[in-house]
């Protein structure tokens with residue numbers, strides 16, 4: 001009897017204990033609802049690459065031109081020292097994870113032995129016509145874990161089928177199938193908008209092309225003036241608009257239409273499609289290598305970086321191989337300098353030394369959306385969110401000493417996985433405004449006009465946003481290369 005009584009008591013206590021624990025258990029606050037449209041998985045991955053590399057290479061490299069006529073003799077193509085590993089190593093050292101090769105430029109010469117034309121490496125002396133630059137490029141990239149992208153120029157100044165809509169579109173689709181079926185995974189395809197006078201009425205069957213691309217490659221992003229996955233930024237200087245939305249209405253875009261360049265540059269806050277911009281620019285004046293040209297100065301590359309990556313864009317930097325088939329030492333050197341400058345500026349976040357506070361926070365201390373989330377290393381899925389009612393003038397600030405908080409660059413990143421939201425923001429140091437702007441997006445960098453500032457409280461005020469602002473990262477950095485008075 002005593003034994004039964006004891007057992008009953010123990011089980012009752014156990015049940016009571018469990019009940020108490022479960023009623024005390026903290027249920028984490030749920031994330032806020034997204035604001036549509038949202039990036040697709042492959043677009044989010046693309047955005048986090050920040051800098052990718054273009055390689056313009058082909059007969060133009062040997063004829064010292066930018067736009068070949070299509071009449072080039074394939075015999076001029078002879079890069080005797082071609083080493084795609086050297087291209088890829090150069091990219092890896094610059095922190096680049098995706099490289100895009102011009103498999104065919106406007107001159108129509110193919111860097112792979114296409115079945116559908118003889119105007120290719122097949123008829124060149126390089127490797128006795130047995131070479132395949134696309135294959136060497138893909139192999140080298142794979143060996144170093146770098147992803148590949150392909151540029152296949154729609155405009156073709158060589159092929160006789162160009163100008164006949166049916167025949168040329170069939171030819172173009174056949175080449176797309178060769179490139180996307182035979183070389184493994186391709187992460188970006190670049191559809192150029194240029195079109196020349198050799199057949200001004202030629203129509204490209206973009207819908208057929210885009211369907212075919214998506215059928216053949218599951219994680220690819222399609223780039224063109226009009227997306228669908230990545231849009232052109234509207235210029236070749238590497239500069240996005242100071243307002244730059246990843247959103248736009250795809251129905252307002254078309255390929256090769258100069259009148260939409262402003263829209264491409266800024267995007268549209270009311271846009272119903274997520275089509276973020278890519279800033280293509282060359283490290284040299286031309287896209288192809290020319291003996292007489294040299295790479296841009298470090299200060300110019302940094303200017304481009306702040307105006308592209310620092311304005312919610314991806315930077316597609318062209319670094320063209322030379323006639324030997326190598327990236328020139330001057331360019332390798334400049335890229336190293338560029339990477340090391342970016343690391344010097346951004347590897348130290350002075351905000352980490354301070355204390356972070358905000359106007360309010362969603363949820364409690366545990367599992368909530370507190371301001372401390374802006375200082376961790378996840379720049380997408382952990383973020384500060386204010387309370388639902390804190391919509392009027394939410395703010396977040398870093399407090400420290402003025403020795404600690406000495407900086408000339410402010411970095412703000414939105415949690416774009418839940419939509420791009422911020423429309424207007426301001427930055428104050430000890431109550432004085434030092435910078436302001438409109439959009440933030442994945443990353444917004446402000447180089448301060450007045451140079452280095454220091455203070456005890458750095459406050460970021462979100463003056464206008466679509467719904468609640470969600471901030472995933474904040475950085476205060478010291479850029480030793482930034483001398484505003486000398487620019």
Ligand code: FUL
Pocket residue numbers: 066192193194280287
């Ligand atoms: C342009 C082309 O005409 C240039 O030659 C270059 O390839 C650039 C990236 O795109 O439209």
